[in-house]
């Protein structure tokens with residue numbers, strides 16, 4: 001399997017690999033173009049003032065001012081634009097990403113557990129049910145501490161630093177941490193969310209491209225923060241089903257040695 005693809009990054013923003021990446025980039029583009037236009041006109045206006053009100057032409061400072069309502073036009077335009085950007089563009093996109101969570105049965109569900117300095121992924125396996133986890137069962141061979149007495153966990157898949165997702169299907173990721181605050185970040189998905197110990201944050205993503213995408217930790221979490229990375233492999237739905245079968249079978253074999 002290909003290890004993270006550097007060609008996903010280039011000039012400008014990274015490759016757009018999720019259904020909402022276009023929306024996020026659209027909002028960023030509007031903001032940057034607006035800033036560029038505002039900057040341009042301010043620069044032109046400043047040059048106009050420097051020339052038009054140069055000392056030889058206007059030697060005496062005026063303190064009273066002669067502002068009329070017209071001087072507020074630009075302020076009002078920028079204010080209206082900013083309110084529009086926030087209310088009509090930003091908040092709906094944010095709400096879509098944060099609140100349009102797929103229901104448990106409709107999506108591929110993965111538990112994402114951050115740990116200094118790895119990403120641990122738990123899949124429910126073919127039975128669709130997650131086995132319970134408990135700290136008392138954590139072992140080198142059982143890094144997530146899946147309860148060996150819980151039959152639901154017998155076919156669960158544990159993957160370290162490798163996240164597998166099917167293309168074109170929604171994935172519901174439940175984020176938590178074992179130790180300190182980490183932040184789950186996949187630039188190509190435009191997805192970033194803190195992993196907080198003792199809490200579970202659900203996030204969702206719908207990959208629209210197959211390929212390998214880098215997972216980084218976006219929260220300084222200790223001396224090994226720099227190497228806390230992984231890869232997200234987006235497979236075709238058939239390949240993903242195949243992977244689920246194979247990985248689960250391997251885990252069950254592994255379990256007998258647990």
Ligand SMILES: [Cu+2]
Nearest residue numbers: 182217221228
């Ligand atoms: Cu981290």
